[in-house]
Amino acid sequence: MVEINISDEVKKLAEERGIPVEQLKEVVQQGEATGEKLIFEDQNLAKKQIGTTTVYVVYKRSGDVIDVVTAYSHRMEEKEVTDPVPDDVQPWRCNKCNKNTVRASMNVSYLGITRQAPTMVCPDCGASYFEEHIVTKTLCTAMCLFEKKRA
Numbered sequence: 001m002v003e004i005n006i007s008d009e010v011k012k013l014a015e016e017r018g019i020p021v022e023q024l025k026e027v028v029q030q031g032e033a034t035g036e037k038l039i040f041e042d043q044n045l046a047k048k049q050i051g052t053t054t055v056y057v058v059y060k061r062s063g064d065v066i067d068v069v070t071a072y073s074h075r076m077e078e079k080e081v082t083d084p085v086p087d088d089v090q091p092w093r094c095n096k097c098n099k100n101t102v103r104a105s106m107n108v109s110y111l112g113i114t115r116q117a118p119t120m121v122c123p124d125c126g127a128s129y130f131e132e133h134i135v136t137k138t139l140c141t142a143m144c145l146f147e148k149k150r151a
């Protein structure tokens, strides 16, 4: 049985970001069960779409103990990945393909408006993941602007 530890600090951060603790576990469990995740040094990055929200969790695993490092989420629809830059190799590597990801762009849409945001994509399987700063800065800023426009 794998034990998933979530520190008070991470719990607080998740709460601020509107992510229920159960969802953090769900994302980790899916990452571990499917092997669909990125790896960088001792960290894992998994994501899962839950309802209209895509939740990302960074965690460390040592034996049967998992520690959640951080979590972030966004409510934009993740669409196609474009413009991969093969020379712009990123430190995170695809666990399934054992290949480093490269920089690319992903189309994301929200409330009918599509934007591009920088992403990391596996050149073999096309799995694509956003980094925390992209989600918390770029995507959230864009989302708030959309919501303001609509209001």
Ligand SMILES: [Zn+2]
Pocket: 094, 095, 096, 097, 098, 099, 122, 123, 124, 125, 126, 127
């Ligand atoms: Zn891959």
